[in-house]
Every structure is written in structure tokens, then in C-alpha cells.
Amino acid sequence: MLSRAVAHISAAALDHNLSTLAQRSGTRLLLPVKADAYGHGMEVVARRAAAHPDVWGLAVATPAEAETLARLNLGRPVLLLTPPAPEEVGPLADLGVRLPVGTLAEVDALPAHAQAHLKVDTGMNRLGARPADAVAVGRALAGRGQLEGIYTHFATADEPDLTFARTQLGRFRAVLDALPPALAHCANGGGVLSFGQIEGMSLARPGLAAYGYVPEHLRRVCPLRPVMTVRARVNQHHTVYPGETVSYGALWRAERETEVAVVGMGYADGYPRNATLKAEVLIGGERRPVLGRICMDQFMVDVTGLDVQPGDWAELWGEGDLTATEVARWGEVIEYELLTGVGGRVERRLA
Numbered sequence: 001m002l003s004r005a006v007a008h009i010s011a012a013a014l015d016h017n018l019s020t021l022a023q024r025s026g027t028r029l030l031l032p033v034k035a036d037a038y039g040h041g042m043e044v045v046a047r048r049a050a051a052h053p054d055v056w057g058l059a060v061a062t063p064a065e066a067e068t069l070a071r072l073n074l075g076r077p078v079l080l081l082t083p084p085a086p087e088e089v090g091p092l093a094d095l096g097v098r099l100p101v102g103t104l105a106e107v108d109a110l111p112a113h114a115q116a117h118l119k120v121d122t123g124m125n126r127l128g129a130r131p132a133d134a135v136a137v138g139r140a141l142a143g144r145g146q147l148e149g150i151y152t153h154f155a156t157a158d159e160p161d162l163t164f165a166r167t168q169l170g171r172f173r174a175v176l177d178a179l180p181p182a183l184a185h186c187a188n189g190g191g192v193l194s195f196g197q198i199e200g201m202s203l204a205r206p207g208l209a210a211y212g213y214v215p216e217h218l219r220r221v222c223p224l225r226p227v228m229t230v231r232a233r234v235n236q237h238h239t240v241y242p243g244e245t246v247s248y249g250a251l252w253r254a255e256r257e258t259e260v261a262v263v264g265m266g267y268a269d270g271y272p273r274n275a276t277l278k279a280e281v282l283i284g285g286e287r288r289p290v291l292g293r294i295c296m297d298q299f300m301v302d303v304t305g306l307d308v309q310p311g312d313w314a315e316l317w318g319e320g321d322l323t324a325t326e327v328a329r330w331g332e333v334i335e336y337e338l339l340t341g342v343g344g345r346v347e348r349r350l351a
């Protein structure tokens with residue numbers, strides 16, 4: 001079957017971003033490929049990233065993602081970032097997945113062949129051991145030869161004010177100083193871009209930045225390229241006449257004779273419904289408005305005066321003149337939501 005919508009994944013853009021971020025952090029990368037690699041396709045991205053010299057390993061959020069990734073046998077370590085259920089620990093350890101550990105009970109439950117990364121909660125207050133407890137957990141792991149890494153996560157490193165991130169870093173350093181050497185990592189994309197090299201770190205974990213997106217105030221720090229370009233096909237082309245309306249709710253009314261293209265991607269595919277009456281696409285070499293409500297499987301575009309036929313492609317966002325940042329703004333979501341929301345009907349195609 002032909003695909004109605006395709007997310008083109010640029011290997012060159014991904015390679016460029018990985019090299020750029022590794023250079024900026026002065027470390028190798030532990031690349032987050034959770035949530036289907038931020039919607040880019042976990043297998044496609046993981047295979048490409050695993051062939052990149054600056055990638056040490058891959059990080060995921062759920063045991064199922066860790067299992068899928070480990071079974072690909074890409075020759076790179078896989079770190080699970082959230083605590084597994086007790087019955088998941090053994091199978092994950094058997095697959096070689098590195099496990100996050102934050103309590104002495106988790107240390108005790110760890111199979112002898114498992115490698116762990118001590119998770120320190122320095123202020124995010126989401127996961128891990130508070131600094132006062134982390135040292136004992138880390139010593140227990142080290143004593144058993146299972147302390148491969150030590151990490152924490154910033155709450156505000158992508159914001160202009162880095163005061164709290166620096167406080168978190170100070171707490172993390174105090175824990176590192178009290179433990180035997182291990183792979184230390186703390187920086188998400190915001191951390192890499194804001195701080196550059198952080199003394200004593202072995203790895204960095206940029207996610208969104210690796211896929212090409214950077215907060216406004218950090219755009220000038222280093223040039224990154226959007227990895228995903230989404231295109232959807234025109235399924236039909238027709239004319240509507242003055243006074244007629246288009247789509248649900250009859251929100252848009254033609255003031256003149258209008259050529260309409262129906263494009264095959266809708267909110268079920270991750271094109272945000274809240275972008276209704278704001279969105280534009282690139283079609284026939286121009287930027288043209290989406291007409292009326294965005295539907296589940298399609299939306300309509302004004303292509304008056306353009307040579308557009310069924311089977312042609314519209315570009316919804318990507319490396320060109322129309323970015324995911326813009327679409328996210330129209331849809332009242334952040335880039336993370338837009339990208340991770342790209343649905344299963346959208347084919348991921350590496351190019």
C-alpha cells in the first residue's frame with residue numbers, strides 16, 4: 001500500500017546533531033530514544049545512532065522499550081530510566097539492560113550480573129535517591145561491582161535562568177565526590193546547550209536537541225538540524241463556491257471560488273486539531289492555509305491558482321521553511337508533544 005503520510009528521517013541531520021552535541025558537551029552521548037525516539041521511530045533512529053562514534057548508549061523510559069531495543073542487538077548499552085516492576089528486573093538484566101537504582105532494597109533485588117546506574121534526585125523530585133541517601137546506595141552498588149553509572153536530571157536547564165540547575169549540579173557533585181568513579185551524566189539537551197562542558201561528566205543525554213529543536217534563547221549556541229520532515233499526500237482536489245463552507249462546524253466560508261486539496265493526515269496521526277484556522281502547509285511551492293476544522297484523517301487546504309493534483313505531497317513541517325516549532329505553536333502544544341504524537345499510520349522513512 002502507498003503511504004498517505006510519511007515522516008522522512010534525515011540520517012545526515014541526526015548524524016550532524018549527534019556530532020555537534022557531543023562536541024558541545026565534550027562527552028559521548030547516552031541518546032534518549034524513548035517514546036519511539038520522540039516520534040521519529042525507535043528502530044530507525046537507534047540503528048543509525050548506534051553506528052555513530054559519539055554515541056555510547058541509548059536510553060528509554062519503559063521496560064517494553066528496553067526489551068525491544070535490547071533485542072535489536074545494536075552493540076550499545078541500553079539504560080532504562082524509570083524503575084521496573086520487581087518481576088521485570090530479572091528479564092531486563094538477562095537482556096543486558098542497565099537498570100536505574102535509587103534504594104537499598106533495589107540493590108538487594110538486583111541480580112548479580114546486572115549493571116546499575118545510581119539515580120540521584122537533586123531537585124526534580126521525580127525519581128531517584130535524595131542526595132543524603134544516595135551515597136549509601138551507591139556504596140552498596142560499588143561494593144557489589146555493579147555501579148556502572150551515576151546520574152541526575154535537571155528541572156530547568158532549558159530556561160534562561162540557570163540558578164536552580166546550578167544548585168542541582170552542586171548537589172550532584174557532592175554525591176559524585178563521595179563515591180568511587182563511575183560514568184557520571186546529568187545534562188539533558190538544555191544542559192548541554194546551556195552549560196557546554198561540565199567538568200567531571202562522562203556522558204550527556206540530549207533528547208529533543210538531538211532531534212533538532214532548541215529553546216529560543218539557545219538557538220545561537222550551536223546549529224542543529226530538524227531530523228523529521230512530515231509530508232502527506234493530496235487525496236482529492238475540488239472547487240467550492242462563494243458562500244459554501246468547508247469541514248466540521250462549517251467554520252470556514254468561501255468568499256470566492258476556491259480550489260481545495262484534501263490532505264491525508266489528521267489529528268489521529270498527530271496533526272494538532274487545535275491548529276484549526278491557524279495552520280499552514282507548504283504545497284505546490286507555496287505556503288497555503290488549512291481551511292476549516294482539522295479532521296481525524298485529513299484536512300483541507302486552499303490551493304487556488306496552484307497546479308496541485310491528487311498524489312502530490314504537502315509538507316506539514318520539517319527542515320524547510322515551515323518548522324515543527326511553528327506547528328506546535330498553532331496547535332498549542334510543545335515540540336515534544338507534537339513529535340511524540342506522530343501516529344502509527346505515518347510511515348517513518350530513513351533518508
Ligand SMILES: *Cc1c(COP(=O)(O)O)cnc(C)c1O
Nearest residue numbers: 032153188189190205206207208
Ligand atoms: C527525556 C529525558 C532526557 C532528555 O531530555 P530532553 O529535554 O529531551 O533533552 C534526559 N534525561 C532523562 C532522565 C529523561 O527522562
